[in-house]
Amino acid sequence: MKWSNYFIPTQKEAPKEAETISHKLMIRAGLIDKLSAGVYTYLPLGLKVLRKVENIVREEMNNSGAVELLMPSLQPASLWKETKRFDKMGKDMITFIDRHNREMIFGPTHEEVITDIVRKYVKSWKQLPIILYQIQTKFRDEIRPRFGVIRAREFLMKDAYSFDINEKGLDNSYNLMKETYKKIFSRCGLKFKIQEADSGVIGGKFSEEFVAEGECNELEVGHIFKLGTEYSLSMKAYFVDKYGKESPIYMGCYGIGVSRIIAAIIEGNYDKNGIIWPLSVSPFEVVIIPINMSDYEIKNISEKIYKDLIENGIDVILDDREESAGFKFKDADLCGFPYQVVIGKKIKEKKVEIKARSTNKTEDINFEKVTDYIKDILREEKK
């Protein structure tokens, strides 16, 4: 990607409404734009990070044996009345009356919908256990949206639901998800702790939350629940066991705030100059900075290195703007790309400089060896 063709509206100053570091940096680095309280656009760079996080979540969920599906955001209120949660959720739900005078809601979570699916199609112990999940936008009319995307009214969530024949099976599914979550958060470069939590309006017997470490006390990046038979009883989701007896399905549910992960990563990975992305979720792995675009040699070699890196499958952005060197350095640091390839005067000695964002260490290397060098360090880091 060439910077001049892309869309990264960086800002020197953050709007005053942003107070937490992740919120400020997400706006300054051109990741998000606020439309309304708790409602954000993901700008191209932000979307790229979101997709990378999403894919890590998807990969690890799939590895665990969970199966992806996609449920609707629009749901009939009637479903929520079956479980008595329509009143329990109350004003946290965004509701409306459709033209046929039916009460509808924008899904804040999907226990009701998934249980409806399972009660329709799962009839026998032979179909269990199963874990179904989706990555989808949730809507919650938060009492008080805050801290940018950390508490938003519309946000991307991965929600998974497990179905088992008994409590022991539920424990297995629960522990499987717990281990999967550890892998996901580690791959995202997050430091976290797991603590027992209140189950709140989701209900169930037992829950634990994954809390990311950072300056901002954000209420958590993941939460796992043992629901038991609460929903299966109220919604009549039964299966027939091997003795021919009908029993309620044991359920668990497991949420990850995908968009919240991004803020959590930033809270734990930044310095005075901006974001320091872990390689696994960085919007680009490498940024190429030609110091002077009107110098033909610098320009040509930058283009050459750029093409070379692309051909080798490296996610690279070329800062081909007619801006001063300092300006480009500031933007590169702010946006937090892990590696900067700086092409300047040293090109006369066939050398370019490679800087690691996280350590600030630089190394001069022959411009023809850049691709191999980058490939080596990326491979090393991805281990």
Add this chain to the structure above:
RNA sequence: CGGGGCGUAGCGCAGUCCGGUUAAGCGCGCUUGGUUUGGGACCAAGAGGUCCUCGGUUCAAAUCCGAGCGCCCCGACCA
């Protein structure tokens, strides 16, 4: 929903207390031309405003009064 703060150019702000010629200002950003290019360059010229909205007071309102809307922070609440 209780408490606090804010709303003036894309962003950050001054001006509001004490109404009037500071007849709407500054920094950054933006446009054009030129010179630059290793840490948010310099010179010159320029563009950009329903001063949140509506109503009231007044000879006169960004400024005073009333209502509303929006945004942020603390709390309660929550995944």
